[in-house]
Amino acid sequence: MSDERRKGEILRAMIGILRHRGPDDVGFYDDGRAALAHARLSIIDLGGGHQPMCNENGSLWITFNGEIFNYTELRESLIRSGHRFTTRSDTEVILHDYEQKGPDCVNDFNGQWAFAIWDQRRGELFLSRDRLGIRPLFYTADSRRFIFASEIKAILTCPDVRRELDLEALDQLFTFWHSLVPRTMFRNICELPPGHCMTVARERTRVWQYWRPAYPEHFDEIQERDCAERLLELLVDATRLRLRADVPVGAYLSGGLDSAVTTAVVRRFTNTPLRSFSVTFDHSEFDESAYQREVSQFLHTDHQSICCSGRDIGRVFPDAVWFTEKPVIRTAPAPLYVLSGLVREHGYKVVLTGEGADEILGGYDIFKEAKIRRFWGAEPASKRRPLILRKLYPYLQNVQAQPDAYLSAFFRVNPDDLKNPFFSHLPRWNLTSRLKSLFSEETKAALRGYDACDELRHQLPEEFSRWHPFCQAQYLETVYLLPGYILSSQGDRMAMGHSVEGRFPFLDYRVAEFASSIPPRLKMKGLNEKYILKQAAGSLVPASVRQRPKQPYRAPDAASFFVEGGWQPDYVRELLSERRLRESGIFHPGAVRKLVKKAEEGQVIGVKDNMAVVGVLSTQLVHEQFIRRFGRIDGNASN
Amino acid sequence: MATHPTENEVRQFVVENFLYGQDDGAIQRDSSFVDNGVIDSTGVLELVAFLEKTYGIKVEDGEITPDNLDSISRVARYIEQKRASRVGGSCAG
Known part of the structure; x- marks a missing residue:
């Protein structure tokens, strides 16, 4: 298979796994140096907002998730400055404002966004995320390429991206309830932090905070x-x-x-x-x-x-x-x-x-x-x-x-x-950190210090x-x-x-x-x-x-997985089994067995135990759906 | 020094129930359950239920204090006092 064809298939697979974010339309762009894909949830300008979208001369291409709510006012002002629009969409407003102001355009926007603009002439990709982090944006990079998407699963779809948990991010999550940006749960996959922009060019990558x-x-x-x-x-x-x-x-x-x-x-x-x-x-x-x-x-x-x-x-x-x-x-x-x-x-x-x-x-x-x-x-x-x-x-x-x-x-x-x-935050973080006592010896050793x-x-x-x-x-x-x-x-x-x-x-x-x-x-x-x-x-x-x-x-919380009357989804028993716990290696099987026994006896009533059950099970689900295999599992199957 | 059988029972309950069996030696007989994060607000109530069931005692509301229940040795001492009070009529706490 040619490289071009292979790249096209990867791009289709990446956008295919994100169709829930945009079931109404899909579009692609590829000029040999950069390739963009977009799955659209049509909300504004239903007929005219197809993406990736370009400016009048085709030098800028954008893929955009979100909304610029003040697009009407910005559009009028850009028209007064001589810009010509071919759609009524907010997407086109971003393009023209970028033409006008470059990366500073984001200061004009009132909205929720994650977008990337490919500047063909300069060979530079500009990415931005809204001020408070409403819309997501993830990326991974090596010396040959830069891959980005709205959800990590699209990046993991690329065949040679390694699917590996970041244990330090896991430690953060079992402290703060989330990992600290730019980390994600996956090694070498980063999140562009809220209120940040980024440029990627052959010579260098730059990330900066604008708000x-x-x-x-x-x-x-x-x-x-x-x-x-x-x-x-x-x-x-x-x-x-x-x-x-x-x-x-x-x-x-x-x-x-x-x-x-x-x-x-x-x-x-x-x-x-x-x-x-x-x-x-x-x-x-x-x-x-x-x-x-x-x-x-x-x-x-x-x-x-x-x-x-x-x-x-x-x-x-x-x-x-x-x-x-x-x-x-x-x-x-x-x-x-x-x-x-x-x-x-x-x-x-x-x-x-x-x-x-x-x-x-x-x-x-x-x-x-x-x-x-x-x-x-x-x-x-x-x-x-x-x-x-x-x-x-x-x-x-x-x-x-x-x-x-x-x-x-x-x-x-x-x-x-x-x-x-x-x-x-000390009481909350100290309480959550107690769950780390469930980590396996290997996990604890990796996190020592x-x-x-x-x-x-x-x-x-x-x-x-x-x-x-x-x-x-x-x-x-x-x-x-x-x-x-x-x-x-x-x-x-x-x-x-x-x-x-x-x-x-x-x-x-x-x-x-x-x-x-x-x-x-x-x-x-x-x-x-x-x-x-x-x-x-x-x-x-x-x-x-x-x-x-x-x-x-x-x-x-815990009662959802240990329902009175004995009903339990199959995945709960399976993923909390000693075999699966040993396989993922994250938690101590003996400790989890004691927690599960407590849950089965209906004795998980405190905040810490409830968090422990949900934390262990969801971590095992992340491992199962993204590391061990790659795909959704069915929660409906039950005994 | 030989440990008291009650202390062993209490330690076993605390390790099994609050530490998921992971006794890394951090819990000494005088270590505070609260300061070491062994027990949370529900844990106290679980501990009381365990004591009432295992030792056949009634833990009065006013007796649920860190002075009586915040370490293995304090719990053991409290149980002994309760048992003695059943025999001799004195009050714990």
């Missing part, structure tokens, strides 16, 4: 009312832009404040009829359907929901891991995969969600927990201060049942920790230490967990698994930048999280939703 969250060292005085008004104004505009589509746009309703606000903004400020979607659980500990119904009725949406049982999670979990391409330590992505299936069944391919509000406006418990621990750390002898901890997790029965003496012991603040840049926190410490910006502790915690959540887990494993990958695109008004960079300038005291007033958002939302959302305690989205 990151930044917080003032001193906050300007701002009136609460002005702040709330400005926030709402920005959210309205961010949502307006995100309704731009030539197909109907739906909305996720979780039952919480953030999705209620985005949906309310759509309802209040546009005339668009609106369909909303939710996932419910048959277990009351996780279910929020009463709030979802209330928001839906309040906002008059046409609401659809789907109930996800533990058995459903067990069934779809291999698919979820196939799309996340990394282990997960909670099953939370799986119900979102089921939910995107519901969206697609109803003929929708775009949904708005409230993602991002917890990071930029301080909604997560971790911010509250850190605030209390710091408050206590300032007065370590206090007997009363640690008792506030009980207010932290009203939805966690185990914490509520905890005697005071123990509650204090678990959250005790070591005075040295107060100076630690990771103070806010490696410290994931050290690697992270070296990535922190110089001014990090001068930021307010609340902002330090926000930075860690926004720059790391958000793209590394929330937007990828729970977001893009679960939605795109069913060819659905998520859009996130809170992650409009203008909203994010404004949120960074809001003083922490207005984000969390006392222990009232996202206070300023509640003020901004006012009567747009039901009072009960504004006033309810924050309930993080969670799903049944």
